[in-house]
Amino acid sequence: MDKGRSGETMKLGAFFHPTGNHVAAWLHPDAQIDAGTNFRHYAEITQTAERGKFDLMFVADAVATRDGKLEALSRWPQYMAYFDPLTLLPALAAVTTHIGLCATATTSYNEPYHIARKFASLDHISGGRAGWNVVTSSNVSEAFNFGRERHYDHDARYDRAIEFVEVVKGLWDSWDDDAFVRDRKSERYFDPAKLHYLNHKGEHFSVRGPLNVARPPQGHPVLFQAGSSEVGREVAARFAEGVFTPQHTLASAQEFYRDLKGRMRKYDRPPEALKVMPGLNAIVGRTRKEAEDLHNFLQSKIxxxxxxxxxxxxxxxxxxxxxxxxxxxxxxxERHFALSGLGNTRNIIRWAREERLTIRQIYQRFAAARGQRTLIGSPSEIADDMEEWFRGHGVDGFLFHPSHLPGGLDDFVALVIPELQSRGLFRAEYEGTTLRENMGLERPKSRYVSN
Incomplete structure (x- = not known):
């Protein structure tokens, strides 16, 4: 095996659907049946991920329930009853010390000031462990909860997202790092010379500022993004520091990796300023048969x-x-493509055309991992595959999607993490106290402070 990337270690995130990634995970006998609104459950799985030295845990979000046939929806808990992530993560900050806390927040149905304030607050509460997954919303139902008859067009919502993120970053720089002197002797709470009004007026937003939260410990919380379309890649190259992407072959992952890192040059960003982390639905057992039996059980419940x-x-x-x-x-x-996640949609079309899968075979594959790559095997087999992708420059790490919780995460931490550590592919201890330090990302300077 190519031993490239000597001395580098991969980054790992843990993606938490409440009961697990498999669509039938809630039917597993060990599942926490009320997981979406059970804080103890979230605390325990986040602490497990921290014991495994994961860089971050990540929770997705939508500001609507799913629309569709109620008979089907009533058999599937996703987006039906679960905590608001930006209420959940500050509580998780109190029961963890190192793991990054990352949440989705849409730029289509929020305002920049609200998002800047919430993530800055989370960064302070957690001691510098906040991450924002920037999405534009692919759930068309969200539009109906915000006074709109239809969802924004694909390119229009990305135009809005670009301006949204720039405004948020500007608000995070409202205060210099040392603006709050809090000096009783001089009776001066802050230095007025170190306060900055944004005074932004753009196509979508008019925001004066300043933010009423001190500059975050990380400077800016870490920015993640998950779009794989042409415009999504361009947005990622422009400002993302971590990218989540569905990739199913090493060749496609390598192409995506090269393309994204190459696009960063036009924005004067070095390639190491962005970590590419494809989704991985790894089902592990002490033996391959044990892993296959678990997968087959979950598949039988779809x-x-x-x-x-x-x-x-x-x-x-x-x-x-x-x-x-x-x-x-x-x-x-084609008109349906713009109403969904393009990366997953293209993979589905490819499965149908190139592999000639039936509708049943496609939904069984998709339901197992919600569009992510499924890997089934023993600890050494899982680690072999992850090592090949990492050393082959297809990834900087992975976003692990446990098939079911808590068991899928427990098994990965107990069986795969030690295997990766023994190969020098993953940390034995956290490098720092902030998410940026652990991911090897620089702390951004304020736009108002000269070099």
Whole structure:
């Protein structure tokens, strides 16, 4: 095996759907059945990830429930009852010390001032461990909760996102790091020369500032992004510091990696300023058979209505209910692509065309990992694969999606993490106290402070 990247170690995030990534995870006998609104559950799995020295834990979000056929939706807990992440993460900060705390927040149905304030507050509460996953929302139902008849068009919502992020970053720089002198003797609480008004007026937002939170410990919370479309890649190259992406082959991962790192040059950003972390649904057992048995059990619990609804949703709401489940996927009109996550949609089309999978086979594959790559095996087999992708410059690390919780995470931490550590591929101890320090990212200077 190529021993490139000597001395480097991979980055690992843990993605937490409440009961796990597999669509039938909640039916596992060890699942926490009320996981979405059970704080003790979140605390325990986050502490487990911290014991495993994960860089970060990550929770997704949507500001709507799923629309679709209620018979199917009633069999599937995603986005139906779960905590608001920016309420949950400060509570998790109090029961952890090192792991990064990352949450999704949409730029389509929020305002920059609110987001800047919430993540700056989280960064202070956690001692510098906050991360923001910037999304534009692919769930069209969200529009109906914010006075809109339809969702923003794909490119329009990215235009809004670019301006949104620039405003948020400007607000985080409202105060110099040493602005708050808090000097009783001089009766001076802050230095007025170190306060800055943003006075932003743009196409989408008009924001004066300043932010009423001191500059975050990290300067800026770490910015993550998950878009794989052309405009999504460009946005990632412009400001993202971590990218989550569905990649299913080493060749496609390498192409994505090279392309994204290459685009950063036009923004005067070095390639190490961004960590590429594809999703990985790793199902591990003490033996390969044990892992396969677990996977087969979960697959057996996929209800056809749920699988079909999940697939239709990922195809922009295209109704598949009238098609033969054991027949081919029909042609999907292009207009549906803009209403879903393009990376996953393209993978589904590729499975149908190149592998000639039936509708049933496609939804079974997608339901197992929600579009991410599934890897099944023993600890050494899982580590071999991860090492190949890392040394082959297809990734800087992975966003691990436990198939079910807590068991899938427990097994990965107990079995795979020691294997990675023994190969020198993953840390034995945290490098620092902030998410930036652990991910090897520089702390950004304020735009108002000269070099």
């Amino acid at each position: 209800h056809p209505d749920v699988g079909l609804e999940l697939l239709s949703n990922q195809l922009g709401g295209f109704d598949l209910s009238e098609y033969d489940l054991d027949g081919p996927l029909p042609d999907i009109p």
